[in-house]
Amino acid sequence: xxxxxxxxxxxxxxxxxxxxxxxxxxxxxxxxxxxxxxxxxxxxxxxxxxxxxxxxxxxxxxxxxxxxxxxxxxxxxxxxxxxxxxxxxxxxxxxxxxxxxxxxxxxxxxxxxxxxxxxxxxxxxxxxxxxxxxxxxxxxxxxxxxxxxxxxxxxxxxxxxxxxxxxxxxxxxxxxxxxxxxxxxxxxxxxxxxxxxxxxxxxxxxxxxxxxxxxxxxxxxxxxxxxxxxxxxxxxxxxxxxxxxxxxxxxxxxxxxxxxxxxxxxxxxxxxxxxxxxxxxxxxxxxxxxxxxxxxxxxxxxxxxxxxxxxxxxxxxxxxxxxxxxxxxxxxxxxxxxxxxxxxxxxxxxxxxxxxxxxxxxxxx
Ligand code: UD1
Numbered sequence: 392x393x394x395x396x397x398x399x400x401x402x403x404x405x406x407x408x409x410x411x412x413x414x415x416x417x418x419x420x421x422x423x424x425x426x427x428x429x430x431x432x433x434x435x436x437x438x439x440x441x442x443x444x445x446x447x448x449x450x451x452x453x454x455x456x457x458x459x460x461x462x463x464x465x466x467x468x469x470x471x472x473x474x475x476x477x478x479x480x481x482x483x484x485x486x487x488x489x490x491x492x493x494x495x496x497x498x499x500x501x502x503x504x505x506x507x508x509x510x511x512x513x514x515x516x517x518x519x520x521x522x523x524x525x526x527x528x529x530x531x532x533x534x535x536x537x538x539x540x541x542x543x544x545x546x547x548x549x550x551x552x553x554x555x556x557x558x559x560x561x562x563x564x565x566x567x568x569x570x571x572x573x574x575x576x577x578x579x580x581x582x583x584x585x586x587x588x589x590x591x592x593x594x595x596x597x598x599x600x601x602x603x604x605x606x607x608x609x610x611x612x613x614x615x616x617x618x619x620x621x622x623x624x625x626x627x628x629x630x631x632x633x634x635x636x637x638x639x640x641x642x643x644x645x646x647x648x649x650x651x652x653x654x655x656x657x658x659x660x661x662x663x664x665x666x667x668x669x670x671x672x673x674x675x676x677x678x679x680x681x682x683x684x685x686x687x688x689x690x691x692x693x694x695x696x697x698x699x700x701x702x703x704x705x706x707x708x709x710x711x712x713x714x715x716x717x718x719x720x721x722x723x724x725x726x727x728x729x730x731x732x733x734x735x736x737x738x739x740x741x742x743x744x745x746x747x748x749x750x751x752x753x754x755x756x
Pocket of ligand 1: 401434520633673
């Protein structure tokens with residue numbers, strides 16, 4: 392009996408960490424494959440260290456590329472691994488290119504696929520992640536769902552009920568486990584922000600927001616305007632940084648407190664203490680919901696509606712003026728109150744592993 396767990400990009404690491412631990416406890420034999428989609432120390436290795444994930448058994452070192460090139464290269468390098476190891480199951484998480492590529496390889500070799508974070512839908516096919524979600528779910532045998540909307544979406548798509556397991560959110564398992572440790576981070580002092588003055592925390596990296604130089608300029612200018620009211624801390628994603636420099640946007644960046652990408656604990660500490668978070672990330676919408684911090688999502692849609700229905704998330708769209716107005720409103724208005732979505736209780740990975748253990752250990756016995 393063997394399970395291959397796959398990770399590739401930064402948001403995968405928080406999701407796989409509790410799963411690997413729970414599999415260890417349950418005695419499920421596993422190997423961890425890193426595709427190498429993210430490779431910088433601060434986008435990858437640092438997370439293994441802070442989240443205490445064992446080093447990958449294998450790194451495919453695919454690196455960056457266009458959508459097709461990267462996906463194809465992951466497939467090319469993952470196929471021999473599956474052929475050689477003949478696992479009983481390949482586990483993929485989230486919605487990045489590594490998720491799709493490895494699910495596709497496994498399914499074509501007749502190996503069962505488990506998708507953690509299945510069923511989320513933005514209904515926006517211009518996002519590469521939406522295509523990755525839809526295709527991965529189509530190929531999966533175990534669909535582990537983090538919020539109720541996912542169950543509904545899969546039902547509408549005709550996925551049989553016995554494949555769908557509503558288990559809660561593994562990313563929140565990780566947050567709850569590391570919240571205390573993050574509170575000891577000295578990142579605020581290191582940024583010169585330990586006076587207690589309010590600050591906004593920003594992340595932007597969606598191609599639709601940062602790949603068009605004019606769009607990026609306008610968003611950075613709006614954030615620069617906000618910086619008149621409160622400090623704007625922006626740990627900048629390599630994609631965004633590269634695009635900003637190529638477009639000559641140094642003056643726009645200079646009005647913000649720009650840092651390199653941060654580790655998990657440092658970023659969690661900043662989120663916990665921020666007056667508001669402005670983001671186009673998926674996972675951050677969920678994390679701010681649990682932390683009770685106002686989140687302004689710079690997108691037209693979200694695949695995570697529970698963060699709006701239960702949590703502190705607001706879709707503000709991608710128009711820079713509207714984003715600025717929403718941020719000023721959040722600054723002066725009452726802090727929204729939220730509640731936790733169902734099963735976001737720190738035990739999602741255990742539920743997943745219980746289901747897998749029942750299935751596979753029983754069969755092996
Ligand atoms: C990927 C995911 C996205 C996720 C994001 C989190 C897909 C389609 N996108 O987007 O869903 O939200 O990760 O970060 O899978 N780069 C580096 N160092 C690295 C990795 C990337 O400098 O370690 C730079 C390269 O210039 C690269 C660019 O960032 O071309 C984009 O990386 P890529 O993995 O293609 O996509 P992300 O924008 O990171």
